[in-house]
Amino acid sequence: MPQRLAIVLPPNSDQCPDMTEQTLSLIPDFDLSARNTLALKARSRFGLVLDAPDQVPAAFALAEKRGLGLRILGGGSNVVLSPEFEGITALVAIKGRSIREETDEHVLVEAAAGENWNDLVAYTVKAGFGGIENLALIPGTVGAAPVQNIGAYGAEIADVFESLTAYDSATGEVVEFSRQDCGFAYRDSVFKQQAGRFVVLSLRLRLPKPWQPNLGFAGLSELAGRDDLTPGLVMDRVIALRQSKLPDWRVTPNAGSFFQNPVVAPSQVEPILAEFPNAPKYPQADGKLKLSAGWLIEQAGLKGFTLGPAGISERHALVVVNHGGASADDISALASHIKATIRARFGVELHQEPVLL
Numbered sequence: 001m002p003q004r005l006a007i008v009l010p011p012n013s014d015q016c017p018d019m020t021e022q023t024l025s026l027i028p029d030f031d032l033s034a035r036n037t038l039a040l041k042a043r044s045r046f047g048l049v050l051d052a053p054d055q056v057p058a059a060f061a062l063a064e065k066r067g068l069g070l071r072i073l074g075g076g077s078n079v080v081l082s083p084e085f086e087g088i089t090a091l092v093a094i095k096g097r098s099i100r101e102e103t104d105e106h107v108l109v110e111a112a113a114g115e116n117w118n119d120l121v122a123y124t125v126k127a128g129f130g131g132i133e134n135l136a137l138i139p140g141t142v143g144a145a146p147v148q149n150i151g152a153y154g155a156e157i158a159d160v161f162e163s164l165t166a167y168d169s170a171t172g173e174v175v176e177f178s179r180q181d182c183g184f185a186y187r188d189s190v191f192k193q194q195a196g197r198f199v200v201l202s203l204r205l206r207l208p209k210p211w212q213p214n215l216g217f218a219g220l221s222e223l224a225g226r227d228d229l230t231p232g233l234v235m236d237r238v239i240a241l242r243q244s245k246l247p248d249w250r251v252t253p254n255a256g257s258f259f260q261n262p263v264v265a266p267s268q269v270e271p272i273l274a275e276f277p278n279a280p281k282y283p284q285a286d287g288k289l290k291l292s293a294g295w296l297i298e299q300a301g302l303k304g305f306t307l308g309p310a311g312i313s314e315r316h317a318l319v320v321v322n323h324g325g326a327s328a329d330d331i332s333a334l335a336s337h338i339k340a341t342i343r344a345r346f347g348v349e350l351h352q353e354p355v356l357l
Contacts, residue, residue, distance in 0.1 A: 002175040005165065008057040024048055024058055030089055036076035037139055038322050038331065038354075039253035044071075044089035051093045051114070053174075053201045056167045059090045071357055072199050074141035075116070078148060078255060079357050082328050092143050094201065097123060107131075107207045108162060113143025113200045117150070121235065124207065130231030131160045131207030134214050136238045139249060139256060143200035147191040148353070149184045153238055154217040158184035162206040166191075166198040174201070186290075187260050187353060195355070247313050253322040254313065258335065259293040259350040272346055293342075293350055294318035300345045302338060310334040328356065 030047025033039065046068070048059055063070035069087030073079070094114040101108035107129045111120050121136045134155035138145075145157050146164055161179045168175050175198075183190040191198050213234055215224045219241045223229055247254055269289050272279050276299065282290040297303065298317040305312045309326040311334070313319040320334060339350045 002166075002168075002177045002181045005174045005176055008054075008167070008172050008174060024055060024062055026062075026088070032073075032076070032081055032089060035073065035091070036079055036081050036255075037249040037253060038080065038255050038320075038326070040081050040083075040322065040326060040328055040331070042081035042083055042085070042328075044085040044087065046088045048088055048090040049093050050090050051095065053094060053167075056090075056092075056199050056201065057169075057172065059088070060167075060169050063088050071196070073357070074113070074144040075139060077139035077249070078144065078354050080255070080328050080331050080354050081357050085357070092141065092199070094143075096202075099127065100204065102209075104209060106209055108204060109207060110202060110204045111142045112202050113141060115142040116140075117142055117145050124205075125231045125235050128231070129207045129209075130211035130213065130234070132157070132205065133231045133235035134217070134220075134238055136235045137242045142203050146182060146184075146200065146203060147189055148187055149182075149189050151187070153214070153220060153241070155214050156184075157205075158182070160205045160207055162204040164203045165201045167201060168198055170197050186263065245316050247315050247319060247321060252313070254319050255354045257293075257318045257353055258320040259297075259318060259338070260353055261290050261293045262296075262348050262350060263288050263290045264348060265289075268347060272348075291348065296342050296346055296348060296350075297338060300341050302341060307334045307337055312338070332356070 027047040030044040032042040032044060036042065050056055050059060060070060071085065071087065071089050073089055073091050092114045094112040097111040097115055097120060099107060100110045109124055117140050118137050120142055121132050124131065125133055134153040135150060135157065138150050138152060146161065150157050158179065164177050166175055166177060211231060213229060215221050220234065220237060223234065223237060263284060266289055269281055269291065280292045280295050284290055294317045297312065302312050303317040304314040306323065308330050309323050310330040311321055311323055313321050320331060335352055342348055342350050
């Protein structure tokens with residue numbers, strides 16, 4: 001169970017003055033079109049920018065006082081936003097990062113939830129520390145990273161996770177989660193399972209010393225054995241690989257990998273291997289096999305497919321893109337078509353990564 005750090009009194013409590021309206025400024029008719037990487041046209045009745053931890057409980061109290069719904073948004077990189085939200089959208093913009101501790105065995109790095117994730121990767125690498133360089137160029141904020149248990153190139157945040165501090169909106173408490181408390185799994189965590197309850201405030205990562213590069217993924221293995229190998233060199237290779245394969249969301253709006261790689265029983269893979277003996281498959285600890293969602297989509301002939309203003313990238317079959325003017329309904333219609341096609345063609349169920357908000 002997470003450790004309770006403090007009980008936060010709501011701003012309208014009899015034990016403390018009503019500071020909600022003084023410390024938070026509601027922004028009416030809040031335009032979110034430029035605050036989501038799919039560039040979907042979206043607005044919220046009100047918006048808030050939260051740049052201090054104590055503003056998070058105040059935001060929940062303000063929403064309750066006004067009888068409005070509240071949703072939390074980070075970098076907008078893993079969401080499909082609805083056109084209209086008749087409540088308050090609060091952007092987490094809490095900043096700060098530091099090296100908390102350094103020993104012969106590890107480095108403890110702390111970062112606030114509103115920090116850009118890739119900036120944190122670059123910060124650690126520049127300081128000479130390795131451990132998260134394989135996760136470079138993943139869009140989004142630090143606070144969103146543990147929710148999805150982000151991963152890439154054979155690594156995931158759970159590998160180096162130490163702890164995090166979060167606000168529990170159900171109890172009004174600030175709590176600290178250990179790695180075990182988080183329930184990390186493939187692209188999953190307790191924060192995703194209990195969506196909307198916890199708001200991450202800060203994150204701590206334990207980076208190992210001495211550094212051991214993770215080069216098991218295709219595209220990185222050729223770096224093995226180099227005398228000049230550093231975390232910076234690995235990070236640069238990861239960035240080059242991502243840029244060569246994935247469209248830049250600032251040029252072609254997208255939400256990154258749209259579907260999880262399905263993990264299925266061996267019996268589901270047998271018919272696929274009968275047709276495609278070299279189909280990519282990755283054994284899992286529980287005896288199941290992980291398949292490549294992008295490979296399945298491409299083999300189904302959907303790479304580059306369009307449905308109205310939404311489509312599948314011609315560069316990478318796992319990326320859904322907005323060709324201009326797409327809405328949440330357009331994205332959902334395309335996602336449903338992809339899932340139905342893969343189900344009919346391969347008997348495999350795909351699960352969407354971006355959250356509908």
